[in-house]
Amino acid sequence: MGSxxxxxxxxxxxxHEFELTxxxxxxxxxxxxxxxxxxxxxNLNQVVARRVHGEVVVGGESLALQDETxxxxxxxxxAKISVWTLLALGVVEIGFSLVSGSISLLADGIDSISDxxxxxxxxxxxxxxxxxxxxxxxxxxxxxxxxxxxxxxxILVGVSAYIFLRSYRSLLTPAPIRLPLPALVVLLxxxxxxxxxxxxxxxxxxxxxxxxxxxxxxxxxxxxSSSFVAFAxxxxxxxxxxxxxxxxxxxxxxxxxxxxxxxxxxSSLVLLDEFHEPDLSREIEHLIRAHPDVMGIRDLxxxxxxxxxxxxxxxxxxxxxxxxxxxxxxxxxxxSVRARITGLRRLVVSPVPVVDPHKHPHEHYAP
Numbered sequence: 001m002g003s004x005x006x007x008x009x010x011x012x013x014x015x016h017e018f019e020l021t022x023x024x025x026x027x028x029x030x031x032x033x034x035x036x037x038x039x040x041x042x043n044l045n046q047v048v049a050r051r052v053h054g055e056v057v058v059g060g061e062s063l064a065l066q067d068e069t070x071x072x073x074x075x076x077x078x079a080k081i082s083v084w085t086l087l088a089l090g091v092v093e094i095g096f097s098l099v100s101g102s103i104s105l106l107a108d109g110i111d112s113i114s115d116x117x118x119x120x121x122x123x124x125x126x127x128x129x130x131x132x133x134x135x136x137x138x139x140x141x142x143x144x145x146x147x148x149x150x151x152x153x154x155i156l157v158g159v160s161a162y163i164f165l166r167s168y169r170s171l172l173t174p175a176p177i178r179l180p181l182p183a184l185v186v187l188l189x190x191x192x193x194x195x196x197x198x199x200x201x202x203x204x205x206x207x208x209x210x211x212x213x214x215x216x217x218x219x220x221x222x223x224x225s226s227s228f229v230a231f232a233x234x235x236x237x238x239x240x241x242x243x244x245x246x247x248x249x250x251x252x253x254x255x256x257x258x259x260x261x262x263x264x265x266x267s268s269l270v271l272l273d274e275f276h277e278p279d280l281s282r283e284i285e286h287l288i289r290a291h292p293d294v295m296g297i298r299d300l301x302x303x304x305x306x307x308x309x310x311x312x313x314x315x316x317x318x319x320x321x322x323x324x325x326x327x328x329x330x331x332x333x334x335x336s337v338r339a340r341i342t343g344l345r346r347l348v349v350s351p352v353p354v355v356d357p358h359k360h361p362h363e364h365y366a367p
Contacts, residue, residue: 071208142306156260167249191227308345
């Protein structure tokens with residue numbers, strides 16, 4: 001009676017093959033299963049690595065990043081249109097002001113030219129902000145957007161002062177307006193055109209939370225309002241109230257100054273890392289505390305980087321937790337918070353062992 005043939009197994013490892021027989025077969029199979037399991041775990045880690053804190057990556061780029069890029073591109077497009085539109089309106093208004101002698105029309109024309117410069121800065125800033133981080137600017141160029149808003153505000157302060165001075169001089173020596181009808185037509189067209197462009201800009205700015213574009217949108221609404229104020233001033237001047245033209249110019253100057261003040265304050269606070277949004281902080285803390293492994297929260301710090309929010313956070317976990325388990329908790333927290341909080345660009349969660357308040361009272365934070 002012939003003996004059974006010895007079992008043979010071909011075991012491959014990389015580019016090599018090994019022929020194993022007898023009792024080595026079971027070992028080879030077990031080893032192959034273990035290697036396969038590790039390879040699958042490695043592939044899973046690669047998949048996780050290709051997720052941006054819980055956001056699915058499509059074609060190497062996260063959906064959130066695609067949305068951000070789309071917002072900057074739309075903002076860049078509307079800002080570029082705004083530059084040429086305002087420049088054309090300003091040139092036309094200044095030209096008709098020289099013919100008609102209207103100081104309100106001149107003030108509105110100067111305001112339109114300055115708004116074109118503002119839109120140019122916004123357009124340039126939105127182009128720069130889309131650049132990838134470099135060795136010199138390792139956290140990206142997000143604060144360029146706030147810096148652009150600051151430069152914009154400074155320019156508006158100077159424009160306001162010049163318009164007010166010219167209007168005040170005209171108030172001392174009022175004169176009737178020549179050719180008031182063409183001046184009224186130009187002001188009405190400028191007001192309606194600026195209003196339509198401002199509403200488009202504000203919609204994009206609010207949708208993607210772009211500070212510099214919000215400033216430009218408010219500036220554009222101010223520009224349309226200034227045109228209507230100038231229209232009313234010229235209209236009153238046609239009825240013999242010649243001081244109304246100069247008063248309209250002064251009102252435009254004050255309006256420009258208020259917009260500049262708001263932009264100057266907001267952009268300066270962002271550049272100084274000021275952050276005061278209690279509702280957002282409480283919402284993030286609520287999401288963190290909802291995790292079953294979180295024992296407490298330490299030192300949540302948030303700040304704005306351009307249109308985004310970034311933050312760091314320490315959470316208390318059980319001291320017996322392994323490093324891998326603590327890392328998994330941190331990854332889950334980052335993913336869940338970013339999925340719920342719109343505009344949160346980055347949140348770094350550091351797990352720390354829970355501290356006994358009796359032994360270390362200075363290190364304990366109430367859960």
